[in-house]
Amino acid sequence: MPKDTLDKIRPAKREKLLSEAAKLFAQRGYNQADMAELATRAGVAKGSLYNYFESKQELYLYVCRDGLERSRQAVYGGLDPGWDVYRQLEHVFTQGAAFARKHPEYLILYLNVSSAGLEPFAEKLSLEVEKYTADHLKAVLTRDIKRGLVRSDLNVNHAAFWINSLYIVFLASLVSRHFQIRMREYLEIKGRLSKKVVDEEIRRTVELIERVLAPLKRR
Amino acid sequence: MPKDTLDKIRPAKREKLLSEAAKLFAQRGYNQADMAELATRAGVAKGSLYNYFESKQELYLYVCRDGLERSRQAVYGGLDPGWDVYRQLEHVFTQGAAFARKHPEYLILYLNVSSAGLEPFAEKLSLEVEKYTADHLKAVLTRDIKRGLVRSDLNVNHAAFWINSLYIVFLASLVSRHFQIRMREYLEIKGRLSKKVVDEEIRRTVELIERVLAPLKRR
Amino acid sequence: MPKDTLDKIRPAKREKLLSEAAKLFAQRGYNQADMAELATRAGVAKGSLYNYFESKQELYLYVCRDGLERSRQAVYGGLDPGWDVYRQLEHVFTQGAAFARKHPEYLILYLNVSSAGLEPFAEKLSLEVEKYTADHLKAVLTRDIKRGLVRSDLNVNHAAFWINSLYIVFLASLVSRHFQIRMREYLEIKGRLSKKVVDEEIRRTVELIERVLAPLKRR
Amino acid sequence: MPKDTLDKIRPAKREKLLSEAAKLFAQRGYNQADMAELATRAGVAKGSLYNYFESKQELYLYVCRDGLERSRQAVYGGLDPGWDVYRQLEHVFTQGAAFARKHPEYLILYLNVSSAGLEPFAEKLSLEVEKYTADHLKAVLTRDIKRGLVRSDLNVNHAAFWINSLYIVFLASLVSRHFQIRMREYLEIKGRLSKKVVDEEIRRTVELIERVLAPLKRR
């Protein structure tokens, strides 16, 4: 719901604006992010922000949705629908981690929808954020049950729920200070969070999921 | 680090203050919570808040730590250390859910430590929040491996990590608007989140954990 | 160090603001001056003050420096460098008194730099305030010693010091309540401080200075 | 006008209170001095301050008057009324400097009476502060004119005025940051303000006064 004017500005300028907005909101949180600072960082006039968007809220919503689209593209873009669920999950975890490293701001925005005081945004965003992933995961699981690649007695909804839960916490551990500290404590990681450590964690998690989903014969 | 003064006021008054503070911070988030409103809700003068605490930050930290203590008491208080890990986890999930229903504010405070802009609090709180649970869970797992109740090839750190991840997301689903919407979408819950639905979810989750941890002979 | 914004507003508005600020600070003192009241008096919004200046401190510093510039202009503006020291001092005392009558606020600001609790301002302002006058006075004295208009055995630094001391206390006596009361007591002035009385005092002081500075032959 | 209760407390306690009050008021200035901090520093309860004094104002007035008495005692205590004016002035300057070094707080309080916003105190204090010195100085001058030690054509009031002006600025230069900076600039003092430097300055000033007051024959 941004104003028409947003489409009329130079793409590079729009890109810069959205990118800086995402970073600022991720850095400060919605309420503490300052429209004046955003204008400065984005290289536009404060007043211009209000030419493009009705309000800070609208801007925030737009940036979140935009970020959602980007992360979806990054994670699901290169995914082959024909792959079995295990291959797909490995892809999703790996791409998710790569995106988190490159654009932590968008993941932080996602995590923040559950922050106290941001319920108005949750009402608007949460469903559209979650539905796609939920539907996709459930569909693949259902298909692979039929294919005999997944245990037939599996409760698909519940499985999708906990698989995604692990995914969320995993990504959060890459971008949020709190979840970073938590992961280091659990996994007893001393040095920095290298790609190697992260990849190893992905491998273990996908293995765990496989252990639960696979039919007995597969094991 | 509250001032001495806090200990000198009537317990009922202190209780009221801490309770209202927890609720307000949970409702609005740290930055949007207004000290004046807190004073009104708690039935004390604005200035009195500053007799008890150096600053809003100190108050927040204290309320968080206090909430942590309460939740720990509620969850681990009635736990028998002799129980096996499966029994303990069921207890923890059940008590956690009960506490979340009774005092959602404290869980919301916990979830908020990972919010953007609250990193200063994460630095101070995260470790003390996570260490206890991590240590406890790892210790029980290690013990029950020795007892032959848990697969001996289990990576204890990683197992503790994902079990706790499921626990966190589960509790979040009970108190955060975003996670509620998400859970309803995944689990296709139409009506309200009854205790029955929640208990069923606990049962399934503990079952899942058991499936992964148990040695083959157990199955 | 005011913000650029200050230069961009209508000169009349800026003038009004600076003038009202000087008056308010002179009336109340730095700490007791209220930014909200200043805004009202100056006819601008409270927030606008912070568009022009980073903080109350910056505003105060600027007003002081501005006042210093004005007083220097008023006192030294019409001074002919060719005049001998006696003529110059008479000019300075006379112009100083005239400026004090017209803009007591600026002199009060000057006097206040020595107030308890304003040391941070003294660190920044005192030297720039005093250096000009000190250098000027010393230079003229040195020159006039060479010219034979001033005793050659004079300690120039010390002479400049006490001459300026008399000047300061004299001006203070025109603008500060305390120094007014003191002067009336010493000089046994009953009625109001008329221009005539002040001029007479100037005459006597310059005469005194002359008596000390003049070479014996001159007397 | 303190309450009777002030007289009833242990002298040591009263002494401590007055001393700490003087120091705090000198350090912060009247308005910025905090009654709570004073209570802490003085080792009494905040409420007790109001048992001894009606208000902060009363306390301030009392402390100022007390300081005035002390400084008078220190400066005029050892003065022999029989001494000629030159001897007396040397004594006053020397004792004043010694007192300033020992109890700068009282001199700072004196200087502060001329601060902006403290006019209410000037109305009450200034006359009683100045009258004693003015009367004394004028009397000695008059007497020594009769004695033939001072020029008979001297305007006594005016002489007393400027002599005291030099005295005030001199003392201010020992205790106020602003006047210190100013004196160092004028006298080109590089190192610290040693006793030697101060004594030299006193000598020069008294010499200057002598040069002006002395009858021609004396020179």
Next chain:
DNA sequence: AATGAATGAGGATTCATTCAT
């Protein structure tokens, strides 16, 4: 008489949004 917790008016500063240019 001593204490110190309670009070609430007061004051600096921030920031989303408006609007004249």
Next chain:
DNA sequence: TATGAATGAATCCTCATTCAT
């Protein structure tokens, strides 16, 4: 369309004084 100065409600914190104990 772009700009950025103007606005004023909102918010944290201070502190003189009171008063119950």
